[in-house]
Amino acid sequence: MKQAILKVHPDDNVLVALTDLKKGEEIKQNGHSITLLDDVKVKHKFAAKPIAKGEKVMMYGVLVGIAQIDFEAGNVLSTANIKHAANGFSTGERKTEWVKPDVNKWKTTTFNGFHRSNGEVGTANYWLVIPMVFCENRNLKVLEEALIAPLGYGQKKAYQEQTLQLVDLYKKGHSVNDLLQAPLYTETVEKKQNRLFPNVDGIKFLVHDGGCGGIRQDAETLCGLLAGYITHPNVAGATILSLGCQNAQVSILQSEIAKRDPSFDKPVYILEQQAVGTEADLLSLAIKNTFAGLVQANSTIRRPAPLSKITIGLECGGSDGFSGISANPAIGYTSDLLVALGGSVILAEFPELCGVEQNLSDRCLHTSDAERFSALMHTYEQRATEAGSGFDMNPSPGNIKDGLITDAMKSAGAAKKGGTSPVVDVLDYPEKVTRAGLNLLCTPGNDVESTTAEVGSGANIVLFTTGLGTPTGNPIAPVVKIASNTTLFNRMNDIIDLNTGTIIAGDETIEQAGSRILDYVIEVASGNIEVCAVKHQQDDFIPWKRGVSL
Structure with missing residues (x-):
């Protein structure tokens, strides 16, 4: 029973x-x-x-x-x-002993990834087209139209056929009710198999609304995030469009790239519209340079790599009352397995760590990291309070409806994603992960902002748990969507990859589910499984402006 x-x-x-x-x-x-x-x-x-x-x-x-x-x-x-109420916390004493899980099963396991000259390994191989400022967004859309279909990266979707059917019914004089009663279409995605560059997974266009206006710190932070994407192991190179006069200057970007990778040697083409002249000349140069970059990127092939080269971002969105007792602890165990194998994981979403700060602070290997974590948490909450909000306002209407009625309750379950291993580093957005093990990264709780940040800090795969359902993805890193309950998985399995409702049903332990997820991650990292977010080209990218975002 x-x-x-x-x-x-x-x-x-x-x-x-x-x-x-x-x-x-x-x-x-x-x-x-x-x-x-x-x-x-x-x-x-x-x-x-x-x-x-x-x-x-x-x-x-x-x-x-x-x-x-x-x-x-x-x-x-x-x-x-x-x-809502949560315990206070202090730097406290170090409690860094942990029981490592048995990883003998994976001791000699490898994944097939894209090796970079700096020793990092990607789980994918993308070319980026990046605007330094929102003024260039239109040019990115023109480039997307010019490049995607001719190079074999386009998709055909059945929804166009549905529209054409409705047009036909309307022309034949059918009533509004007839139109509403027309059959629904199930989306089918047909990817072209004739890619000119088979070793390049795609060209991604990082459209954003930043780069100018606001405050100078916003521009500097944006440059840091973009540098994180350009130097990311899943990226082969980039075409960068600059207007020329914006706050986010190319020189700042180049400095941020050098901070993350002093020996950076990927092909990067930088075009400044005000220096080039006409829009036609700019776009023509961008197409030629991008094509040349793709030729170089296509020469890289997948080769075996140890699991220690995997960095997982841990994320949750559309959480429910089961998230903290099924999906989150399951990927927490996956995290512990990867850490024991020498890999890295990123736990972010600082508003959703409210109430469990003491535990995480005590797990920091170094007192300086515990102090930095404390300072980041207090500053974040203070800014939220000054803006007339607070961490207590973090749960969404969907969270509350499904049983997460206080932020501390939501946070206690969300923190389970981080497993039990010691905290090796505390990072502020958009800093890069440099240490193997569990890293804490200051980000908002907003799903896309946080996922964008985790990938910018080096995550080459993201594990994303959900109890209500969300299509969230990322342009360059596979986002594995994991349901906390079987009802959700069955209802939305077109956008959800894995189910941990088996834990609720008593059919599987947390440890068994976490091990199953690691096996799945290895297949995704090797390119053997295409996750739903990649299949649907769910390329969500929202830079955080460091304002109050819960």
Whole structure:
């Protein structure tokens, strides 16, 4: 019989409903009976015992809220009767001992990647076209139209056929109701197999709205992010379009590239419109240079590489009440496996680490990193408060609807993505990962901003958990989408790659799921599996301007 409830941690005073529960239903827990005083929807929480008004509400073994009423055992938790609260934290003592998982299965395993001259290895091979300022975005669109289809990177989508069918019905005089009753189309993506450059996975156009206006620090940060993409192991080279007068000057970009890779030797073509002259000349030069770069990029082929060359970005979006007990701890175990194999992982989304700071701070190998983490967290929250917001406003309506009713509750589950290994470095956006192991990267909780940042810092694969469903992808790094529940996976398997609802059903342990995910990552890294986000060309790219973004 499927388990109806779950107590996540021995110190918790709330229980999680694993299925819809009805008022008056009797629940057995550790030999005790609880009669439900409210209906409890699947993924939501209810009091395991009386909790007095003003007392702490505990989940995952940490403080996640303060009771606003006198709870009886069996009362459901909601935004009306519990208020966000989180434990404070200090630098504290180092607690860096951890039990490494058994990785004998993967000791000699390799993946087939693209080797770069600086020793890094890519899981893909892309050419970038980058604007230094939003003024060049139109030129990027023209270049995209000029290059993509002729070089074999285009796609044909069935939705055009649906539009043509509706046009035909309309011309024949059918009513609005007839049009609405026309059959739905299922999207089919037909990739051209006649790529001129078979070893180049694609040409990606990093359209953005920055580079000028705002403050100079925004431009400098943007240059750092773009440098992270240009020097990224998944990138073979780049064509860069500059207007000439913008804040984000090419010289700043070149300096940021040198910081990340002092021996940088990838082909990069820089074109300044105000120096070249006419738009036609600029675009003609860009096409010729890009074509020449693709010829060079095509000479690189996949070769075996150790798993230590994989850097995984850890992300969650559209989280639900199961994320913290299935998908997140599963990729946390995957993280521990990769760290034990000498690889790197990135845990980001600082607003979603609220309440678990002490644990992460204590896990920092160096006191200086613990102090930097503390400073970044306090500064971030202070800026949010000054803007009239705060970390307590992080949960989205979708999060709340599916059981994540306080930021601390959401954060405690989100932090499970980081596994249990020590923290080897604390980075501020958009710094690059340079140490093997678990890295903390300051980013917002916004899915695309954070994913964009993780890849800019070196992630060559991203593991993205979701309980509600999201199509989020990235232009140059495969984003593996992982469902926290089977219902979501079955409903949206066109954009979701893996399912960890098996953990909720009791069919698989967290360790088994985490091991399965690592095997999948190796296949993706080798180019043997094309994830849904890549298949649909979900090329989300949003630079963070360092303003308040939760």
